Amino acid sequence: MAQQPIITVNNLTKNYGDFAAVKGISFEVFEGEIFGLLGPNGAGKTTTLEIIETLRDKTSGDVIVGGYSVETHADNIKKIIGVQLQAAGYYPNLNLSELIVLFCGLYGIDKSPMEMLEKVALTDKAKSKYKELSGGQKQRFSIATTLINDPKIIFLDEPTTGLDPQARRNLWDLIREIRDNGTTVVITTHYMDEAEVLCDRVAFVDGGHIVGDIDTPDHFIDTLVASGFEREKKTKGANLEDVFIHLTGKEWREG
Numbered sequence: 163m164a165q166q167p168i169i170t171v172n173n174l175t176k177n178y179g180d181f182a183a184v185k186g187i188s189f190e191v192f193e194g195e196i197f198g199l200l201g202p203n204g205a206g207k208t209t210t211l212e213i214i215e216t217l218r219d220k221t222s223g224d225v226i227v228g229g230y231s232v233e234t235h236a237d238n239i240k241k242i243i244g245v246q247l248q249a250a251g252y253y254p255n256l257n258l259s260e261l262i263v264l265f266c267g268l269y270g271i272d273k274s275p276m277e278m279l280e281k282v283a284l285t286d287k288a289k290s291k292y293k294e295l296s297g298g299q300k301q302r303f304s305i306a307t308t309l310i311n312d313p314k315i316i317f318l319d320e321p322t323t324g325l326d327p328q329a330r331r332n333l334w335d336l337i338r339e340i341r342d343n344g345t346t347v348v349i350t351t352h353y354m355d356e357a358e359v360l361c362d363r364v365a366f367v368d369g370g371h372i373v374g375d376i377d378t379p380d381h382f383i384d385t386l387v388a389s390g391f392e393r394e395k396k397t398k399g400a401n402l403e404d405v406f407i408h409l410t411g412k413e414w415r416e417g
C-alpha cells in the first residue's frame with residue numbers, strides 16, 4: 163500500500179525581518195512513521211516545526227497537516243497534534259498528577275493521570291513536582307502531555323538533548339512505542355546516531371534548505387558507501403558508549 167502523507171510542506175519560507183531562516187523547504191511526512199528533521203544549530207528546524215504546529219506564521223508556501231491548511235484551519239490542526247511545552251509552562255506548585263489534570267481540563271478531556279503517567283513509566287513520580295525530576299523524567303513527562311488529546315501526530319524538538327546514554331535509549335524505546343501505537347512522530351535532532359536508530363526517514367536541513375534527498379537512514383548510508391566513500395578509521399565492533407551501557411545497565415534511572 164502506498165504511504166499516505168499526513169503532513170505536506172511545500173516551498174515553505176520564513177523571514178525574521180531581513181533574515182531568511184527557512185528558504186523554500188518541501189517535504190512530506192507519512193502516516194505512522196518517525197520522521198527526522200536533522201541539522202546543526204540555527205538550520206531552521208524549530209522554525210519549520212513551529213509553523214507546522216501553527217504556533218508561528220509562515221512567510222510563504224503551503225503547509226497541510228492532516229488534510230487541513232495551517233492558514234485556514236489552525237484550530238482543526240491543534241486538535242490532532244501534540245506539542246511539547248517549554249519547561250516554563252509547568253506550574254511549579256502542582257505535582258505531575260495535578261499537571262495532567264490541568265492539561266486535560268485545557269483540552270476538555272477526561273483522562274486518568276495515572277494512565278497517562280503509566281505510558282511514560284512515571285507513576286511512582288505522580289506526587290513529585292516537575293522541577294524535582296531528572297532530565298530524562300522531565301522529557302518523558304513532557305511527552306506524556308503531548309499524548310493527552312490522543313493526537314495523530316506528535317512533535318518532539320530535540321527530545322534527548324542533555325540526557326545520559328540510558329535515558330536517551332529509554333526515550334528512543336518510548337518514541338518507537340508511540341509510533342507502534344499508531345501516532346506519527348516528527349522529531350528534530352542534531353544527533354546523527356539518534357536519527358540512525360530511531361527515524362524511519364530523515365531530511366537534512368542546513369542554512370534554511372533541505373540538502374539532498376529525503377530517505378531512510380539505511381538508504382542514505384548504503385548510497386554513500388556505494389559511491390566509494392570509506393571511513394578513515396576502521397570502526398570497532400563496539401564503542402565507548404556500548405561499554406558504558408554494558409557496565410551500568412539499561413534500566414530506568416531515577417538520578
Ligand SMILES: Nc1ncnc2c1ncn2[C@@H]1O[C@H](COP(=O)(O)OP(=O)(O)OP(=O)(O)O)[C@@H](O)[C@H]1O
Nearest residue numbers: 178181183201202203204205206207208209210352
Ligand atoms: N524569533 C526570531 N527572531 C529572529 N530570528 C530568529 C527567531 N527565531 C529563530 N531565529 C533565527 O532563525 C534561524 C533558525 O533558527 P531555528 O531555531 O529555527 O533553528 P534550529 O535549526 O531549530 O536550531 P537549534 O538547533 O539551535 O534550535 C537562526 O539563525 C535563529 O537565530
